[in-house]
Amino acid sequence: MGIFRFSDMPLKKKITLIAVVSSSVSLLMACLVFILSESLTFPRVMRQNLSNLAQIIGDNSTAALSFNDSRTAQGLLDTLKANPHILSACLYDLKGQVFARYARPDAPQYWPAVVWEEKSEFSGGSVRIFQPVLSGGDRVGTLYLESDTREMQLRMMDYTLVTVVVGVLAFLISLLVASRLQQRVTGPLQQVVDRMKDIAKGEGDLTKRLEVTGKDEIGEVAEAFNTFVGKLQGVEDMKLDLISVVSHQLKTPVAEINGFIENMMMGLTGELNPKQKTYLDEMRAIGRENYRLITDLLSASKIDRGVVTVDLKPVSTKEVVGLAIRDYEVPLARKGLSLELEGVWEGGMLYADRDKLVEALRNLINNAIKCTDKGSITVRALTEGDMGVIEVADTGIGMDAETMGRLFTKNRVLGKEAHRSGAGLGLYITKNFMKQQNGDITVTSEKGRGTCFKLAVPRFKPGEGGRL
Amino acid sequence: MSTLKTLGFLAVLGLTLWPGGHASRAQEVSEYTVKAAYLVNFVKFITWPDKVYDDDQGAIVIGILGDDPFGATLDDMVKGRFIEGHIVLVRRFASYDETQKGSLRKCHLLFIAYSEKDRLRDILKAVQGSPVLTVSEIERFPLAGGMIQFDQEGQRITLDINPAQAQKAGLTLSSKLLQIAKIYRTE
Incomplete structure (x- = not known):
């Protein structure tokens, strides 16, 4: 023992x-x-x-x-x-x-x-x-x-025998009864423990509550825990509201600053000397990144508050890809990368929220450019059964299985080499947007060989409620 | 009665019951001592009808008819004793004649001595119908209409009993008594 x-x-x-x-x-x-x-x-x-x-x-x-x-x-x-x-x-x-x-x-x-x-x-x-x-x-x-x-x-001897037999029987019965009864005590307790662990790990759903089964101490613990989670949820809501409000307040001024920078670069304030031009170039890049960060924060807070709405309509693959790859010539050229398009022009009709799908695709292309130093980025359109698929494959640094596992979660910490810029919210937002469109995003990757993201949304079929 | 007294009496009895080292004369005496003790013991194993204790302050009367072989032994044995709650009186009668009839019928227990052998029929007839236990040493006594005869088997004094006669007289003999006796049956 x-x-x-x-x-x-x-x-x-x-x-x-x-x-x-x-x-x-x-x-x-x-x-x-x-x-x-x-x-x-x-x-x-x-x-x-x-x-x-x-x-x-x-x-x-x-x-x-x-x-x-x-x-x-x-x-x-x-x-x-x-x-x-x-x-x-x-x-x-x-x-x-x-x-x-x-x-x-x-x-x-x-x-x-x-x-x-x-x-x-x-x-x-x-x-x-x-x-x-x-x-x-x-x-x-x-x-x-x-x-x-x-x-x-x-x-x-008879008495002793009877005593032993009765003793053993009573022991077994009490063991049986006790093990049955203890479940009624420890069962709810185990539930409380599991739920607490769940929330402690950061994946807990704060909207869920424990079932209060009785008025005993365990019931009290569950009730106290529910009250606590309720308060925690209040704090979480307040945080989301704060992010939402702050982002809104920041979005307009950053957009205005970016507008003024554009104006200056277009020469509306007169001829620029080379040094001014370099500084403005730098400012424009930072401004765009900031704007992007604020937009991501707003999107994430919308997702967290559950106020994301999608506008599902028929849209062609061609249109989506066309809108997504606009103005990437400069960043691609700067890193000496080529953009390959495969099957995009034959691609069929999708049933999706055009702007969100374009946003998702741009997100992936952005990441691909960031993570790739040489080679090419390929945007590929194909169909898989009822789903229309758009893939973005690069020849970049790739990632290991562990990184892939927590790729679509909020607040992830990627490897230092991959964490080049941004708040790391992009893929979390993309995952949610795809889900909202009845689609999904998946990833395959090999360290040092490149990564391939795959966006899937339902294909459009006329006549049957708009969907295949 | 006190235990001491009983033991005293029984010591006498015991002394006489066991042979060895005694002279023949002593043995002669001891035979009647045993028989006297038996006579007294009979009282414990026999039940008389209730009404027979009316006379003599409820005493049990042992009658000796004819030549008394016991002498003072019997008197010593019963003196001051209560047996089954009764005192015991010993009455001696001379050789039988008709005038004794009434007295004999009042005895609870009548020992008929050997001397009365020839008058046995008359004696038994005289007590017939009364609850009198008849005891004798006369041979074939149970077959002649008597109830208990002292007999001998080697050194041991044994009893021959005719229970039917006792029953006819209204006496109840204990089964324990019958168990140790030789039983005779007439008619």
């Missing part, structure tokens, strides 16, 4: 152990008391029974003793062989001489000297009594009887 500590045991084992131990102890005590009282009363009962027998034998032998008929007395004692517990018997006359005697064949042929007064004693596994024989108030002799205590031993 080894060394174990009570405090380390699971609660269900503790409850079972407590129930079983306490019931076993009380049962054991009851059995012990029973056996003890039996062992105390049984000798008295045996002595009484033997005395009763002596009374009967003595009474029947009065005439034999009175009229000196030892043959009849002998016959009387011989009837004792009907009782297998009687070891020996002896009738003494008034002089203390043996008048008649009997011994069980297997018992020692031994008869003690007469004892005049009434007497009974236990010794060496047998009980002996001497009893005066009276006839009409006069003493006519003495009777001696010796009985073995086998009956008592057998009875005690």
